[in-house]
Amino acid sequence: MKCQYESxxxxxxxxxxxMALFAAQVLFGLVVGIQYIWPDFLFPAIPFNIGRMIHxxxxxxxxxxGFMGSAYYLLPEEVEGEIFSVKLALxxxxxxxxxxxxxxxxxxxxxxxxxxxxxxPTIIKVAIVxxxxxxxxxxxxxxxxxxxxxxxxxxxxxxxxxLAVFYLFAFFKPDxxxxxxxxxxxxxxxxxxxxxxxxxxxxxxxxxxxxTGIDREVAEKWLYAIVGLTFLTGIIGTGHHYYWxxxxxxxxxxxxxxxxxxxxxxxxxxxxSFSMVSKRARNHPNRAAVLWTVGAAVLSFLGAGVLGFMHTxxxxxxxxxxxxxxxxHGHLAFYGAYAVIVLAMASYAVxxxxxxxxxxxxxxxxxxxxxxxxMVLIALSLTGAGIVQVYLQRILAIPxxxxxxxxxxxxxxxxxFGATFTIGLVVYLYDFFLPxxxxxxxxx
Amino acid sequence: MTKTSVRNMVIGATVIVSxxxxxxxxxxxxxxxxxTNSEKIxxxxxxxxxxxxxxxxxDCHTLLGEGAYYAPxxxxxxxxxxxxxxxxxxxxxxxxGWGTTxxxxxxxxxxxxxxxxxxxxxxxxxxxxxxxxxxxxG
Numbered sequence: 001m002k003c004q005y006e007s008x009x010x011x012x013x014x015x016x017x018x019m020a021l022f023a024a025q026v027l028f029g030l031v032v033g034i035q036y037i038w039p040d041f042l043f044p045a046i047p048f049n050i051g052r053m054i055h056x057x058x059x060x061x062x063x064x065x066g067f068m069g070s071a072y073y074l075l076p077e078e079v080e081g082e083i084f085s086v087k088l089a090l091x092x093x094x095x096x097x098x099x100x101x102x103x104x105x106x107x108x109x110x111x112x113x114x115x116x117x118x119x120x121p122t123i124i125k126v127a128i129v130x131x132x133x134x135x136x137x138x139x140x141x142x143x144x145x146x147x148x149x150x151x152x153x154x155x156x157x158x159x160x161x162x163l164a165v166f167y168l169f170a171f172f173k174p175d176x177x178x179x180x181x182x183x184x185x186x187x188x189x190x191x192x193x194x195x196x197x198x199x200x201x202x203x204x205x206x207x208x209x210x211x212t213g214i215d216r217e218v219a220e221k222w223l224y225a226i227v228g229l230t231f232l233t234g235i236i237g238t239g240h241h242y243y244w245x246x247x248x249x250x251x252x253x254x255x256x257x258x259x260x261x262x263x264x265x266x267x268x269x270x271x272x273s274f275s276m277v278s279k280r281a282r283n284h285p286n287r288a289a290v291l292w293t294v295g296a297a298v299l300s301f302l303g304a305g306v307l308g309f310m311h312t313x314x315x316x317x318x319x320x321x322x323x324x325x326x327x328x329h330g331h332l333a334f335y336g337a338y339a340v341i342v343l344a345m346a347s348y349a350v351x352x353x354x355x356x357x358x359x360x361x362x363x364x365x366x367x368x369x370x371x372x373x374x375m376v377l378i379a380l381s382l383t384g385a386g387i388v389q390v391y392l393q394r395i396l397a398i399p400x401x402x403x404x405x406x407x408x409x410x411x412x413x414x415x416x417f418g419a420t421f422t423i424g425l426v427v428y429l430y431d432f433f434l435p436x437x438x439x440x441x442x443x444x
Numbered sequence: 445m446t447k448t449s450v451r452n453m454v455i456g457a458t459v460i461v462s463x464x465x466x467x468x469x470x471x472x473x474x475x476x477x478x479x480t481n482s483e484k485i486x487x488x489x490x491x492x493x494x495x496x497x498x499x500x501x502x503d504c505h506t507l508l509g510e511g512a513y514y515a516p517x518x519x520x521x522x523x524x525x526x527x528x529x530x531x532x533x534x535x536x537x538x539x540x541g542w543g544t545t546x547x548x549x550x551x552x553x554x555x556x557x558x559x560x561x562x563x564x565x566x567x568x569x570x571x572x573x574x575x576x577x578x579x580x581x582g
Contacts, residue, residue, distance in 0.1 A: 036514070039546040047549045048514050049503030114497025116511060151447070173497075175490040178480045178571060181510065182472060221447050228454035235461045239468075244576035245508045246480045247472045252574070254468065319578060322509030322517060397579040400516040401545070 002355045005076035007083035012353050013093055014069025015346045019432055021062035021100070022339070026418075026425055028055040033418045036411040046108065053119050054107050059334060060117070061100040064163075066342030067199050068096075068135055071156055073349040074206045075139065078153040079146025084138050092134040099127040115180070117188060118170045125170055132164045151220035152209075155227055156202035162195030178246035185241045192333075193234045193304075197265060200300070200341050201226045207293040207344055208273060213281035222272040229265040237262045240312045244321055252314040259312040266297075266305035266337075273297040286351065288364035292344030299336025299372060307332055307379060319394045320386060324407075328382035335375045343428070350432065360431040367431065370424030377417040385410035479572040492564025495557045504548070506582075508573060515546060517582025522562075522569050524580050530565065534558045 003009065032051040034041045042051075072089055076082055083089060103124045106112065112119040120128065139160060143153055169186040205223045209216050239255025242248075273294050284290055307329040311320040320326070351358040358364075385407045393403040476482055496502070504515040521530055536542050538553035553561075 035546075043547060044541070044549045047504075048546070049500045049512065052503050052512055052514070053500060112500055114500045114502065116502045119500060119503070151451075175485050175493060176476065176480055176482050177493060177507070177568060179473075179476060180493075181508070182469075217447060221445075221450055224447065224450040224454050228450070228457055231454070231458040232461055235458070235465050236468075238465070242472070244573045245510070246476075246571040246573060248475050248479070249574050250468070250471070318576060321576065322506045322511070322513065322582075324513060327513055393581055394578045397581050399581050404546075 003073075003349075003352045005082055007086050007089075008073050008076050008349075009353050010083060010086050010089045010093075011069040011073035011349060013090070014065050014072065015350055015432075017093070017097055018062045018065040018069060018342060018346070019429060021058050021065065023425065023429060024104075025055060025058035025062060026422055028058065030415070030418055030422065031055075033411070033415040037408060037415060050107055050110070050112075053112060054104055056117055057104060057107070057119065059339075061096075061104075063338050063342060065096070066345065067160075067203075068093075070203050070342065070345040070349070071135075071139060071160070073345065073353070074156075074203070075142050075146075075153060078148075078150045078206070079143050080148055081142065081146035084141035084145060088134055088138050092131045092138075095127065095134075096131045099124055099131065115170075115173070115184060118184070120170075122171075125167075129164070129167065132160070132167070136160055136164060150216065151223055152202050152205050152216070155198050155205075155223055159195045159198030159202060162198065163191060166190045166195065181245045182242070182247060185238055189238045189241055190235075192338075193237060193262065194230065196338065197230045197234065198227055200296070200337055201230070201265070201269065203341050203345055204269060204273065204293065204296060207289070207348055208276040210348065211284040211286070211290050211293060212276045212279070214276055214279060219272075219276065222268070222276075226265050226268050226272065229261075229268055233258050233262040233264055240314075240317070243314050243317055256313050260309065262312070263301075263305035263309050266301040269297040270301045286348060286358040286361075288358065288361050288368065289344060289348035291365055291368050292340060292347050295368060295372060296336065296340040296344050299332070299340055299375075301336070302376070303329065303332030303334070303336035303379065307383075319390050323386045323389045323394070324382045324410075325386035325390070328379045328386055331382065332375055332379035335372075340372070346432065351435065354435065356435055360435065363427050364431045367424045367428035371421055371428065372424075374417045374421035374424060378414050378421065381410050381413040381417060384413070481567070481570055484567055484570070486563060488560050488563035489567045490560075491556065492560030492562070492567075495553070495560050496564060499551050507568065508571070509576065515548070517577065518565060519568050519571070519573070520577065520580065520582055522565050524582065527562065527566075531558065531562060534561055 028051055031042060031046060032048060032055055035048050035051065072083060103120050106121065107119065111121060113121055139157055143149060143157060166187050169183045172183050174180050201223055205219045209219045236254055237259040239251040240259040242251035242255060277290070277294060311317050311325050311329070347364060388407050389403055392398045392406060393400060502511040504512050506513060506517045508519045509517065533542050534553060535558060537548050537551055538558065539550065541550040542548040
């Protein structure tokens with residue numbers, strides 16, 4: 001297969017940047033993972049706070065690169081027309097890469113702001129807004145000029161629009177910490193449990209239509225239902241972050257009910273992908289891409305849905321809030337929902353852009369299982385750490401640092417599975433950067 | 445159900461939950477001064493918050509349970525350790541850092557910064573958190 005529209009190729013640099021930054025993210029993950037066991041590692045050159053800041057900021061940046069690349073790849077096929085401006089797409093690619101790299105290097109020299117995940121200095125935040133606006137403009141013009149408007153393209157567009165709008169709350173820094181935290185969640189929660197889910201569901205629908213050959217009418221009905229469930233549960237579900245930060249107690253009731261059903265959109269994505277794949281009209285030759293696609297639905301259900309649900313009720317969250325339980329959930333949720341969907345898009349799109357047959361299928365399938373099982377085991381190791389931490393610190397009232405000394409074994413397990421994850425990643429990147437040379441026979 | 449009727453239900457549901465959410469946001473905002481003693485946010489407290497952000501404390505510590513889980517909770521640190529102890533930690537951190545296993549790096553903290561952080565922690569400790577954390581150890 002080859003790509004049908006010339007301008008789809010502009011997605012290529014986006015995927016390359018995403019993969020490089022992904023590798024760097026995992027490297028910094030290993031650094032902070034080692035520091036949990038040997039705190040003097042790289043100290044004080046890279047103290048834990050800087051390493052963790054880089055680990056998570058790289059995650060967000062590479063995922064957004066992946067989302068944008070995915071959008072540029074699928075839009076021409078969806079709307080049946082070329083990208084409005086390839087030059088603009090390349091311009092904001094470089095702007096984003098330079099801005100992102102400046103921020104990450106700046107962190108190493110203590111040039112940062114100080115709110116969790118939003119550590120980007122103000123000027124970098126402004127640059128991010130400019131980049132996203134350029135992207136949204138390009139996307140909007142492409143959709144308007146295209147020959148048709150599909151549900152997938154419109155949902156994707158709304159997802160990115162929401163991403164831009166809610167990021168604006170990153171500029172609001174009141175003196176009252178409770179107010180600060182309240183709207184900080186409008187960026188963080190309404191991104192990852194709101195508009196990002198739209199982007200994920202749109203990419204999932206696109207992939208399922210392509211790899212199963214099933215009519216898009218069916219897929220888009222599912223997509224709308226998933227979007228509906230996301231907003232119905234996720235917006236008021238923000239309340240599960242408002243239990244203990246100085247906000248009113250009524251959030252415990254509302255947050256509990258709505259976040260308990262936040263698992264529904266993820267369950268729907270699992271049902272959607274299994275029903276599509278089981279009714280498939282053809283067997284797609286790119287088996288690795290099929291695996292990543294179904295894997296995204298299943299792993300996001302486990303990480304975001306099940307692990308999230310486990311400690312979302314206030315009666316449980318009272319004890320687990322701010323422990324390793326959150327880290328456990330965070331790792332599998334971000335990997336399962338967002339990393340895997342971008343890897344699925346890359347596995348599907350990049351061979352088409354290169355005009356080669358998807359090669360190294362066995363290697364890539366090995367990478368999928370190695371990375372995914374490793375991440376599940378990382379999450380389970382941290383769940384173990386979390387359970388012991390809750391018992392010692394929250395029930396027996398043993399001081400924090402003493403508690404930590406009893407759970408080193410779980411951090412060692414986490415680091416071990418971090419190492420096996422890295423093996424899977426290396427295999428994936430080998431397949432990505434050094435593909436086989438078999439040419440595609442015919443465009444389709 | 446047709447695709448259009450599903451879409452219309454989605455739009456309807458989203459509008460309803462958004463309105464409810466915004467109303468609850470208004471109620472939360474209205475309760476802010478009572479629950480957080482916002483009139484007690486002095487210039488020192490505000491300065492302390494800025495120092496807290498300047499050194500990205502949140503990327504090791506937690507504050508009301510939010511943060512990085514690598515270092516102790518600080519929302520109730522004054523009640524747990526007492527003012528004198530916390531002040532010694534900050535003064536030591538300004539010279540050589542703090543800790544024996546996991547270490548807090550040396551931060552360039554002026555007297556104004558230390559005073560601001562102390563006032564900030566004191567103010568944080570008075571926020572009505574619905575009785576979280578479960579015990580003084582945070």
